[in-house]
Amino acid sequence: MMPRAKSPAFSTSQWFRWMVLTLVCISLGTLIIMAQEVSQELQNLREELHENIQWNLTQIEVDLLQFENEARLAGLDPAADLAQLRLRYDLFYSRARIAMGSRCLSDAAIDSGASELVGMLRDYLDKTTPLIDAGDDRLRPDLTKIAADARTYRQTLRRTITRLIQDHAAATVASREPLTLLMQKLGWTTAFVLISLITLLYATLLYATLILRQQSEASKRENERLTSRLQATVGTALDAVIVATRDGRILDFNPAAERIFGYSRSEALDRPPEDLILSEQTVGEYRRTKEKIADGVADGSRFTVTTRRKSGEEFPAEMSIAWDVSADGRIFISYLRDVSDQVAAEQGLRQARDDAVAAEQAKTNFIAVVSHEMRTPLNGLLATLDFATEEAANASQKRFLDLARASADQLLRHVDDVLELSKAETGQLAIVQETFDLRALLDSVVEPAKAKADQMATSLTLEAPDKLPTMIGDPFRIGQILNNLVTNALKFASGGAVAVAARLEPLRRKQVRLAIDVTDTGIGISPEDQGRIFDPFVMPDASYGRSAGGTGLGLAISRGLAERMGGSLVVESTPGIGSRFTLSLPLATGRRTQDGSANATSAAPVAGHKLDVLIVEDNLTNRIVLEEMVTRLGHDVALAENGLIGVRMAAARRFDVILMDVSMPEMDGPTATGEIRRAGASRKSRVIAVTAHSMPEEIERFRKAGMLDILTKPIARAALERPIGRAATGEAEAQAAPAEQAARPTFDPERIDEISAALGLDRTISALERFCADMRRIGARLAADEALTAEDHAALFHEAKGCAAVIGHRPLTLVA
Structure with a gap:
């Protein structure tokens, strides 16, 4: 490539522009200077016109004449009012003083005459003012003399003023001659500037025409080049x-x-x-x-x-x-x-999304069905085992029945784990914030497990600081995680040791990090399996799975709970040596509360009168089990094998309590409840759902149908006693029909009783206060933040609903 020639420092066009700019600036500068001089001269002329000496001096003579006439008239009338005379004099006095201080009289051209005039006025004023300011008695005798003096001074004043006006006129003519010359110069200069500008304009037009022609030719070449390029672009x-x-x-x-x-x-x-x-x-x-x-x-x-x-x-x-x-x-x-390929791909993505949604719904439905179908026989199995254990003839029978009960309980835990995992995946696990005693929580996990540890010849120890502050968090979920970790450790450390160690690390004011290590001397976990054990339904390997039972859900649920609480759950393990699981949670510290056990209330129902109970259940085993449970509580029982028969019996006879199964042939439980609520003798009876369905949306649907209490299969006798006990004390009539929901308590009494029994009165109050604070926080954010998305609203409503469900707030549970 050849080097491009350097352009000269100033091109011809630049020189031309600089020359035109210089000439224009010089011309404009000259005009501006001359215009300023003309402006100054005109300003001086305006000031002279403003202070016209001829008018001022003539007005002095006129004021003196009026004063003279007023003095003469007052002298002829001895009773005349002299106020008008004094007013005339004051006008003359003011005019004279103004003239004596005027710039017009300081002009050098009239300086001598002006001095004479000022002297005359001063003498006259000094002579006359004392007479005017004297009283009327002194002034009246001098009026004739004052009028004569005024006439004499006025004649002298006229001659002096006439001479001054003539001198000032001559001076004015002389002062305007420079202005005339300046205007002539300005005219010639303006004409020169105009001619120069016209010449420059003509030259500029010629130059611009030349430049535009060159630019037009360059633009034409550029357009041709762009057109060629555009044609090539469109063509390719x-x-x-x-x-x-x-x-x-x-x-x-x-x-x-x-x-x-x-x-x-x-x-x-x-x-x-x-x-x-x-x-x-x-x-x-x-x-x-x-x-x-x-x-x-x-x-x-x-x-x-x-x-x-x-x-x-x-x-x-x-x-x-x-x-x-x-x-x-x-x-x-x-x-x-x-876009045929793109549309086909989008259709494929939509189909894949629809398939995924359908698969997720199918999984949810499958879990619900499996839960129902497993809980229904478990209900009969567990209740029958309880009855049989109570009537066991000897220790050997009781031992075998206890083994059967333990196996059934383990099966029930597996079902519960599957449901818990489903809730975690759909974001339905509720996390509450309440004060709790950390030491008591640790003891409640470790102490019950020591019996099992002793059976396995395993050492189980707890290490924690002597003084632990009262914590704020979810003790139930923390305990659930620790139970999973301790249970797993005992499974794989038979004959070894399991140690639980808790420590607190300060974060900031009233904030700490709780770290709990669960260490075992078991078989350990290989590095490749350490990342998999937190996945659902995953066991490390076949031999590991054979050493202990389980579904592989406990660790998945535990890590999900830890992350929901803002913490983590990690593992360190060496095969053949052991494992250490560390739960880390950020928690707030709160005020120490009294021991809840001292204030705990009993969950047992208050004894009442005998009730008529209708059991609507299609499963024969469950009918027999429920009949036996209710009979042992001392109540009368009637049986219906499906919803349709139950509706007929409830319409014909009033029952105090109706235990209603949900899934039945002929007519299901919610539909039957609606029919009973609509009319009949039992429309205000207390309907209690007895169901194997435990998903939150299903339970909410049951409540909306008019079922005041929900009992999830398998049903323990204690769980059945509470709702029937409330009916026995007379609460059924006030809480029966959905139309009377306004009369129901805001908080579920059963749930409050359960919380009080578990936490004590003081901690229950603290939990309620924390619930109110959470609701205010959620409400304030919904009201103040206009940038919230639909997903944000859904998350906040879900959080509110979860808190309400845990604490037993009925209206919010149904609305949210």
Whole structure:
């Protein structure tokens, strides 16, 4: 490449511009200076006109004459009021003083006459003022003399003023001669400047014409180059580019359009796009869009149309339209892209999404069905085992029955783990914030496990600081995690040792990090399995799985709970040596509360009168079990084998309590409850759902149907005693019908009783206070933050509903 020649320091055009600019600046500067001088002279002239000496001096004589006349008239009337005389004198006095201090009398041209005038006025004022200021008695005798003196001074004043006016006129004429000369100079200068500017303008126009001609030629060459480049770009574009007139004639049809639509350029020219490439259902939309773009109503944004190839095949295309003006008038440029593959891919993604949603729903339905079908026989099995254990004839029978009960309990835990995992995956696990005693929580986990540890010849120890502050968190969920960890450690450390160690690390004021290590001397976990054990249904390996039972859900649930509480659960393990699981949670510290056990209330129902109880259950085993439980509570029992029979019996006879199964032939439980609530003798009876369905949305549906209490299978006798006990104390009538929901307590008494029994009165109050604070926080955020998305609202409502469900707040549980 040849080096480009350097341009001179100043080109001809630059010199010309500098010269024109210099001349213009000099001319304008001259005009500005002369204009300032003219302005100053005119200002002086205006000031002279403002203080016209002739008028001022003449007015002094007039004021003196009026004073003279007033004095003469007052002298002729001895009773005349002299106030008017004094007013005339005051006017004359003021005018004289103003004239004596005027700039007009300081002009050098009239200096001598002005001094004489000022002296006369001063003498006259000094002589007359004391007489005027004296009292009327002294002034009246001198009025004739005052009038005569005024006449004499006025005549002398007139001669002096006449001479001053003549001198001032001559001085004024002399002072205006420089202004006249200055105006002449300004005129000549202005004419010169105008001629110069016209000359420069003419030269500039000639120069501009030359430059514009050169630029026009350069622009023409550039346009030719751009046109060639544009033609090459359009010709090689992958998208179809079609140019058409407003009346629908195709002017250009690029090679991509030929390839996409199958027409040659010659076949497409002068034909309308509507007839050539657009399907019939797309023509109207294309025409409307084109007119909107031409009218400026719409922009050239992309939209999808159905187009047609020469073969007749229709396919989706993405189109964008722009317009321009050319020699052919207004033209429209359409850009089209074949999106058949993209549309097919999107359809595939939508189908995959629909399949995933269907699979998730199928999984949820499967879990619900499995839960129901497993809980129903477990209900009969566990209750029957309880009855049999109570009536065991000897220790051997009791031992075998205890083994059967333990196996059934383990099966029930597996079912509960599956449901717990399902709740965690759908975000339905509620986390509460309440004060709790950390030491008591640790003891409640470790102490009950020591019996099992002793059976396995395993050492189980707890190490924790002597003084632990009262913590704020979810003790139930923390205990659930620790129970899983301790149970797992005991499984794999038979004959070894398991140690639970807790420590606190300060974070900030009233914030600590709770770290709990559960260490065992078991078989350990291989490095490749350490990342898998927290996945659902995962056991490390076959031999590991054979050493202990389980579903592989405990660790998955535990890590999910830890993360929901803002913490973590990690593992360190060496095969053959042992494992250490560390639970780490950020928690707040709170005030120490009294021991809850001292204030705990009993969960047992208060004894009441004998009740009539209707059991509606299609499963024979469950009917027998429930009948036996209710009979042993001392109540009368009637049985119905499905919902339809139960509705008939409830309509014909009033029952105090109705135990209603949910899934039944003929008529299910919610429908039967609705029919009972609508009319009949038992429309206000207490309906208690007895169900194996335990998903939150299902329980909410049962409550809306009019079931005041929900008992989840398998049912323990203690769980059955509480709702029946409330009916026995007379609460059934007040809480029966859905129409009377307003009369129900805001908080579920049963739930409050359970919390009080577990935590004690003080901690229950603290939990309620914390619940109210959480509700205020959620409400304030919903009211104040306008940037919340639909997902944010859903998360906040879900959090509120979870807190309400845990604490037993009925209205919020149903609304949220």
